[in-house]
Amino acid sequence: MTVPSWQKILSTLAGGRSRELYAGAVLGQPLDATPKELQRLVDAGLLTPEHAVAEGLFKEVLAAAAPATPKGVDRFFRNGRIDGLPRAGQDRTDLLAHLAGRLLPADEELGEPEVNRLLATVTSDIPTLRRALVDHGFLERNPDGSGYRRVASS
Structure with missing residues (x-):
């Protein structure tokens, strides 16, 4: 699986409802979301296809965005x-x-x-x-x- 872009993650979290749903998922609360809302979080990489929080996502995104070490x-x-x-x-x-x-x-x-x-x-x-x-x-x-x-x- 490819690492989602930080731009996609931030643009998704810029929406108040998406941010609220993601925060609830992180806190282990039941997700009261429409299929479209859930798909938006999955597409951004914030949730897995099973609607669980994507662990390690932020580390992966930061590592992918890090500049290459000069040689x-x-x-x-x-x-x-x-x-x-x-x-x-x-x-x-x-x-x-x-x-x-x-x-x-x-x-x-x-x-x-x-x-x-x-x-x-x-x-x-x-x-x-x-x-x-x-x-x-x-x-x-x-x-x-x-x-x-x-x-x-x-």
Whole structure:
């Protein structure tokens, strides 16, 4: 059986009579309802076809509506931005590689203001991210500090 939508459940419970009947069913009271009223509660998933309260319905609906757990580097983003860098290890390397490839143009030298502007699209801690990209070999800084260039991936 498919899990009813939360919209269907709420629209059914929005009706005073349906809400009253469902409350009575939850409290174990006899159902004094017309066949049409009972069918509305069954169609919404609030009652089983035998007119018993559908146990666990709300848990199932909430679980079905829960957002999927992000995988890979996506798990470090919230609303398109990163809160911080993973401390170390492969997660940190993977995220930095992803950001370098996504944000920094290949074969183009950029000044620090341009690099900062690009990094600002994903973080508020621009210096830490810029330093991590350089330290991990994804971004090269000119010795005189005049520009940055993304390191070509091998």
